[in-house]
Amino acid sequence: MAMIRTTRTLSTGFSQALAGFIAAACFAGSALAAPKTIRIDIDGLVCAFCAQGIEKKLKKHAATDKVFVSLEQKVVLVKLKEGQDIADDKVKADITDAGYALRGIVRRDEAFEKLRDDIKAKKP
Amino acid sequence: VDKVSLVALGAAIACVAAPLAGKPIAFADGTTTMVELDSNTREAQAFYAPRHWWSLGFAAARMQDDARTKRHDVEYAQVNFLVRRWNFEHAQGNLFVSAGVGSAQTREAMRDRNGIEREQRWRGGVRRLTVQGDYETRTFYTSFKSDLHRASRFIDRADQAQIGFSPRAHDYDDLAVWFVGQVRKYRGMDDKTEGGAFVRLFRGPFWVEIGAAERRKGTFMMMYNF
Numbered sequence: 001m002a003m004i005r006t007t008r009t010l011s012t013g014f015s016q017a018l019a020g021f022i023a024a025a026c027f028a029g030s031a032l033a034a035p036k037t038i039r040i041d042i043d044g045l046v047c048a049f050c051a052q053g054i055e056k057k058l059k060k061h062a063a064t065d066k067v068f069v070s071l072e073q074k075v076v077l078v079k080l081k082e083g084q085d086i087a088d089d090k091v092k093a094d095i096t097d098a099g100y101a102l103r104g105i106v107r108r109d110e111a112f113e114k115l116r117d118d119i120k121a122k123k124p
Numbered sequence: 125v126d127k128v129s130l131v132a133l134g135a136a137i138a139c140v141a142a143p144l145a146g147k148p149i150a151f152a153d154g155t156t157t158m159v160e161l162d163s164n165t166r167e168a169q170a171f172y173a174p175r176h177w178w179s180l181g182f183a184a185a186r187m188q189d190d191a192r193t194k195r196h197d198v199e200y201a202q203v204n205f206l207v208r209r210w211n212f213e214h215a216q217g218n219l220f221v222s223a224g225v226g227s228a229q230t231r232e233a234m235r236d237r238n239g240i241e242r243e244q245r246w247r248g249g250v251r252r253l254t255v256q257g258d259y260e261t262r263t264f265y266t267s268f269k270s271d272l273h274r275a276s277r278f279i280d281r282a283d284q285a286q287i288g289f290s291p292r293a294h295d296y297d298d299l300a301v302w303f304v305g306q307v308r309k310y311r312g313m314d315d316k317t318e319g320g321a322f323v324r325l326f327r328g329p330f331w332v333e334i335g336a337a338e339r340r341k342g343t344f345m346m347m348y349n350f
Contacts, residue, residue, distance in 0.1 A: 044211025046262050048326055049349055051296040053151020053176070069296045071262060074213065098152055099176035101211040 035107035037115055038078040040091060043101035045074045050100065057094040061086050068116045074103075075119060079112035147258070148204035148222055150349040152176040157348050163341040164188055164314070165282075169202070177206040183224065183252075187273075187280055189313045193233040196280060196313065198250050198273055200226025210259075217259040224252035228275045250275040262293040265302060273312075280312035288324065299327045304335075 045051065051069040054076055058067045063084035068077040078086065088105050095102045108115060148171055150156045156179065158169045164187060171181030184199040202224035210217035228250035235241050251274050258267035265288040273280040288304030302324035309317045322335020322343055331347040 043213050044209070044216040046214070046216045046260055048294075048296055048300065048328060049147070049150045049331075050216070052329060052349060053154060056151065056153065071295045072293065097176065099206070099209055099211075 035085065035109060036080055037108045037110060037112045038080065038086065038091060039104075039106045039108055039115065040076040040078070040095065041103035041106075042074055042076060042095060043103055045069070045071055045076075045100060047071070050098075051076075053098045054095065054100065057098050058086075058091075061090070066112060068112070068119075070119045073119050073122060077112055077115055077119070147218065148202075148220055148254075148256070149173045149176065149179045149206055155350050156181075158345070159347075160343075160345045162337065162343040164190070164310070171202070171204060177209075179204045185273075187313060190316075194313050195231045196228060196273070196278060197230075198226060198228045198252070200224035200250060200252055202252065215259065215261045218257060220254075220256040222252070222254040222256070226250055226252075228273070228277075230275075230277055246277045248275055248277060263290045265289070265304065278312060280310075282308060282310050284308045296328075299325060301325055304333070308337075 042054070045054075048071075051071060055067045055069055058064055058076065058078055061078075063080050063086050064078055065081045066079035068079075070076075078091075080086070085107075091105050092102055148156065148169070150173065152173055152175050154173050156169075156171045156173070158167075160167045165185060167183065167185040169181060169183040171179040173179035180201075180203050182200070183202050185197075187196045187198075188194065202222055204220055204222040206218060207221050208217075208219045226249070228248060230244075230246045232244045232246075233241055234244055252272065253274075254269065254271045256267070256269040258265070260266070265286070267286045268284065270283045271281065284306055286304050286306040288302045290300060290302045292301070294300035303321070304324050305319070305321045307317065307319050318338050318341075320335055320337035320341075320343060322333045324331070324333045326332070329349045331345075331349075333343070333345040335343045337343055
């Protein structure tokens with residue numbers, strides 16, 4: 001009887017540990033999979049005021065760490081805070097509410113600084 | 125035929141085109157302040173834009189004729205609308221309409237039948253209507269503006285067309301340098317057409333124009349957005 005109880009206790013403990021491990025793995029996995037940077041392609045981005053308005057909008061999000069605007073490439077990069085994100089519909093609303101035409105949103109796992117340097121390097 | 129019509133329409137608008145080429149709306153939740161000084165006009169404006177397509181604010185202007193015999197001081201509340209924006213991959217076009225109501229004060233020096241100089245003064249309401257359009261890429265800029273002040277005592281109108289270029293395509297963190305030529309036609313206080321040229325510099329929230337009009341008249345405009 002005592003042996004059965006011990007086996008059940010061990011079994012319950014193992015199940016809890018396994019569930020805990022899976023949950024931790026999932027959490028870690030989602031944290032690793034979270035994008036670091038959002039790349040936004042925009043039409044009509046030709047002047048500093050355009051850039052200033054979009055930068056101001058995107059910086060209002062709690063998930064935003066940094067914003068980089070390239071008039072040359074018509075691209076905006078948003079550096080996300082670790083484990084945080086901004087929903088596509090919110091990004092889209094920011095761009096259209098600022099008066100510009102959205103061409104695309106891409107989430108990238110690469111570091112903001114690397115993408116920024118790549119964009120700058122394409123300057124003539 | 126359509127292209128020819130469009131070019132003709134654009135040229136006609138440009139020919140009809142007033143002072144201050146700064147935009148009355150910079151961006152949503154943004155405040156725009158502008159000051160313009162030239163030999164005929166001193167103007168200050170401040171606007172707040174709740175959305176990217178409209179802004180509300182105040183403006184004050186002093187307009188004088190070349191002979192310095194007439195002076196119109198106007199102060200008004202003004203609302204600005206972005207009627208249409210065209211976003212292209214490498215360009216942007218805008219059409220703004222502004223309307224204002226306020227008060228005006230005029231002073232006019234006149235000689236009576238005895239040749240004695242007297243000053244006539246008047247105070248009353250004034251309305252303002254402005255239509256403004258622009259098209260720009262990172263190296264080419266053109267705009268028109270038609271600005272009308274109307275009171276029971278006077279009508280002042282200034283139509284302006286500008287064309288400019290930048291020798292280098294600037295980016296957000298660069299100092300943008302533009303060379304701009306303009307033609308301005310005044311009707312009302314003075315009836316004249318005047319040419320001018322200036323250098324436009326902007327970086328981040330600052331926009332400055334320094335130049336000269338005909339007869340060695342200096343012009344200055346500054347805009348700051350935040």
